[in-house]
Amino acid sequence: MPKLPVLAVLGLSDPAEGDWGRLRGLQYSSLARLTHARMLAHALSALLVLRTLAGAVHLAFLVGWVALLVGVLIYGARFDRSLQDADRRRMSRQEIHYQTVSTAITGAVWTIPLLVFSHFADDSQRMGVWSIMSMLMAGMAVAFAAVPLGTVLFGAILGASGVLTFAIYGNWTAAAVACSFVIIVSIGSVEAARTFLGAKVAEAGMAEKAEVVSLLLREFEEGEADWLWQVDTARRVRSVSPRFAFALGDDPEDVEGKPLIQLIAGDAWESGHFHSSLHDLAERLKRRESFANVLVRVTLRGSHRWWELSASPKVDDDGNFAGFRGVGSDVTEQRESAEKISYLARYDTLTGLPNRMMLTEALGDAMRYADQWRTRCAFLMIDLDRFKAVNDTLGHLVGDQLLARVSDRLKALMTQNELCGRLGGDEFAIVIRDAADTERVNAVAEAVIQSLSLPYEVDHHTLFVGASVGSAVGPRDGATVETLMRNADLALYRSKDEGGGQHCTYEPALHAHAEERRQLEFAMRHALERGEFSLVYQPVVDATSEEVLSFEALLRWTSADHGFISPAKFIPLAEDTRLIVPIGEWVLRTACLEAVNWPAPVKVAVNVSGEQLLDPYFAETVVSALAQSGLPPHRLEIEVTESIFVRDGTTAQATLERIMSLGCGVALDDFGTGYSSLGYLRKMRFSTIKVDRSFVQGAAKDNPESLAIVRAVVAMADSLEMSTTAEGVETELELEVIRRLGCKKIQGYYFGRPMPNLEARNLFAGYGALPQQELPQGTAA
Template sequence: MRVFLYAPVAGLVLLANRLVDRAIGAGGLAPHVRHKLVRQQLRSIGWTTLALLAGSLMVSAILLVLIWGSDRFVPLLACLGAINMLYLFAAVLARISPGLVQENSQITALLMREFEQNKSDWIWGFDDSGAINRLSAGFTSATGVTEDTLLGADLVEFLACITAPGDPMLAQIAFDIQGRHGFRDIELRVEAGGPECWWTLTGKPILDENGMYLGYIGTSSDVSERKIAERRITRLAHHDPMTGLLNRTKFTDQLNQSVARLERYGTPFSVLFLDLDQFKSVNDTRGHLTGDRLLVMVAKRVQNLVRETDVVARLGGDEFAVIVPNEATADNLGGLATRLLDAVRKPYEIDGHLISIGLSIGIAMAPVNGTRPDQILRNADLALYRAKADGRSVFRFFESEMDNEVRNRRLLEAELRDAIRNQELLLYYQPLVSASDGQPTGFEALIRWNHPDRGLVQPADFIPIAEQSNLIVDIGDWAIEQACLAAATWPEQLTVAVNLSAKHFRRSDICTVVKKALALSGIAPQRLEIEITEGLLMEYPDEVIEKLAQLRTLGVTIAMDDFGTGYSSLSYLMKFPFDKIKIDRSFVDASSSDAVARDILKAIASLGKTLKLKITAEGVETKEQAEFLRDIACHQLQGFYFSRPLDPIDMPYYLLTVVPRRSRPGKTEPAQLALVG
């Protein structure tokens, strides 16, 4: 029952409060201000109003007594009651109205003083001519101009002096004032020579009771902290925190805008993909902190070479991209690419060390090379891939045949996956012979792909694809195992050498693979030779040396292939004790006509003797080359002069006919007798 009574009573109290608020002008005020106003209005009624009301009631009572019992009593009672109520209401209004004006003025002044004390918010106003006639202390504090100077000045003209020329937001304020419209929360960037500052302005026109325009009154606030924080958040969302360049997200947005302008106005543009060469080596040898500092320096060099309208972004890692708007001519883009190559390849000094890297660039032009964002990016990436394949540190434009190459490469990759499952891969074996007597001492395993339609596919055509698709791990592991199993069927004095891809060596658990292959085949560890290239050591020296040391503990022979083609061959011989080095075929080929090449071969042979390393020369194709290499004390020779690589069908015949015959003592012309095909 209490609940049902409470609801109507609460509703009546709420209605009464609203009526009182409306009567005394307390609507919308803060509670403590409203209570003060109500108390003051009630006090303003005073004793005078009560005395007048009492007199009226006495007169009414006398009249009612005189006509008591008559038929006119009830109508007169109602009439006198209404008269007294109207009198009471009029008396209250008469007493309240002056007090309301006075008290509201006091409360308004109180609120105004409290508002003006806030240094980040202030009040302003101007008359019908636009001259400032009201200012709070906060306004003068924010502008640094005295009140005497500001009073009488034109507000819009003053704001124009402290904002950027042609500020569209100030133009909006001027337009609203001219049309006598209100405006709210318009943001202006104030440029008064000090710290960055932002204001928001709100204003509305003042009209008198006749609708006559009197001017404007408004408020302003300093929102600099909020704007700077918003910009910082936006920058973090759109910029790379390390280099300060745009990130991939913002780059994609800029690319989409360029495509939109292309579709609407036909405005051409171009995209350059930039990828650093040898950056991974810097990270591995100098550490990631040095690598990060290097990226910052590269970003500055790139940024300094482009125009203000160009867009430069870091896509991630050591990859950068540039959008060049209004440009799709090969000459201009080629010039920019050349300047970028020259700038990036200059040495960088970090912590007293000079570091050198390279840069490869792929270029796609819109609309010539595409009109969709994904198409343009893909074609720029294909051009970059071609630049990498052509030796790095160059730039390449996208060409239509690159797309065909990609399709063929993807098709070949799919067929290569099937080849692994269908056992289409096989190993050929090229003999390694003793330089002193020409007898075979082992074989190098060379992989081939017996494609059902293409025929015999050479490693150069499918190994790069395998490296990109990570199939190289399966292929490399299989090659080691098959080579060991094949060696188990040969005479025990013959070794087998397997040349490992750099990506296979890094991605595979090579020590586990070798252990398994040795266990399955049962051959002695020293019969297996693992060959690696100098390039692998250059890119990942610490990681590679650690793995080589683990292989060495297994008893496996370690050889450096293509010796002499790199820049630091000697330094790597000092870092790891190789068992053998293989001289690159380019030196052997040049030795027939180049005295310098012969001197280099002599020096390498002498180095091997000093370091107690076995020397193998590959690519021997003539008798003169074989005799020269034997005379300078090379240990092993390999090449077409002795034998072409042998397939699994020819291997048994070679082992039965050549190896036993070479094992018999007394033979004096092993090279001629070993010649096959």
């Protein structure tokens, strides 16, 4: 809570927030409770003054002063008693004024013994009177800390009289002490009152929150519009509540285990043409970030509804991501009403930039302007590079701060002709109202890339993220807002596909690429059930004896609609859509079932993606595949790349350690081409390090860098008791170089291309029952 201002503490001003009339009542109600104690304190102090000045001041003067003091105190006490119920009502300004005047009059009466009677007294008597008055001021500051205005006013009046008296009689030290004492007492009174009011404000806030929570819970219990929902790491619905199933129009048992997006997408699940709100929801689930009040258009039994969803990630006992848990409600009526539309915010709360709605309106206005004046407008979509790595490693708080810094840089680049905003997540956009000069579009895009690529200092971290930009010019690239935004998005996809950090403009050919991608995604969703996937196996041989030691299982897809599709094309698509999880499980089970028919020493290696390792149930999948096939764990090797450690290194490492504890091997594939952090080798005991084929080819050509890298990898693996496999050996020269450099295993076309399982089994015809040492050399040649 922010520090309360001094004027608010003293009661001279009321902040805009909070019910301060009620809080003043809580302050002044303490006066009524302590009326008798205050009268007694004044009476004792007056008696002490009489005792101190007796003999020096005429008795009549002293009696007159006591009578005046008693009258003032009775007047004040009667008023203070009227404040007995102040804690149950609002305190008026007039009441505060009366109480302040009463305190000031009381203080003025108390100045008489020091200002008037001290003329007849000596220095010791004056000091005695001042001591009594100081004691009274201190007591007031402690007893009436809740009412600092009266305490400070009373102390200031008495302190001023003391300072003036001591100054008149030349006692400057005593005057300075008196001044310091009054200042200390005043500051202490203000701070004590600030603490008191802060506690009361906090109590009021807690009470209000408790009331709101109670109201929400009561509405939830009594209403029928809200429900609870949760999904697992694969975004499949789990623990379906009856109310959620009712909202879906289905039975809980029919909904359990189905993908959330499939349940609410309707026909779009089959066609692939999802509503933008579904894309937004899927992106938030993919990013594993909390979200609140996200509006999603759902399609249930052919009719469109609007849901408002909120959720937060949940973790298991080990701190691993376990899915989402949230609440939802049907807000179709509110969404379709004018009140709901006017309620929607037009600015992004995190960055302060215009949101998607306002950007869409601005683009529509720009397109009307371009049509009217026969000019052009432009729409630029911006996506941050490497932002997810920041979010995953440093947390969403740092990620949010980074997004705010990005927005500041974007705003600094804008002129009156441009408007920038945030579309959602780490996506931003710029509307250029007049883009008649096409070079201006390029200039803005290049300025964005250059500015956003500079380092950021966030929470003691130096962060580097880049930006990819896609642009479309209207009306050349689209006659409607939706078309222009979609085409800019296609250009952005191209920029990301080409490595990011660059600006790509829209070209009509991008539609063909997007349509191909959509068709492939649609076909891939049914490829498993249609049996279109298959496995081929490439042998890995001993570098010295050329015995077959293992096979690497490689996935192939021959689509009924598109024919043979290269793994370089469909594997990234499967990872983007998370279809790699069920496909990868099929690969693992099939490879184990086929490898069990090979001779006992021969292993099978299965490539595993980062999406699979982030699945908390992947280790159980491995156990199930081994148990179902009967393959011994030591004959299974899991191959991973370094990239998995960048996304969520802790989860990936924990999963791999569980797999290694089963007795399976873990190989680090394509070592040296990715992030190349030796920290991975220090943290984990890989069974094999695979040297990428680019280094093999470079070494065969006597490339110094490639030779040095291969030697270093072999030496490091030997010292760590790991094996090394050279990939992509295709010629006898490459074989000789690799043998000379010390690699223990070799894989490549020189010893065999990827082959079907039956052909792989035929390599061992007649030798299946032989022990390992009796297998003939050169089997795979």
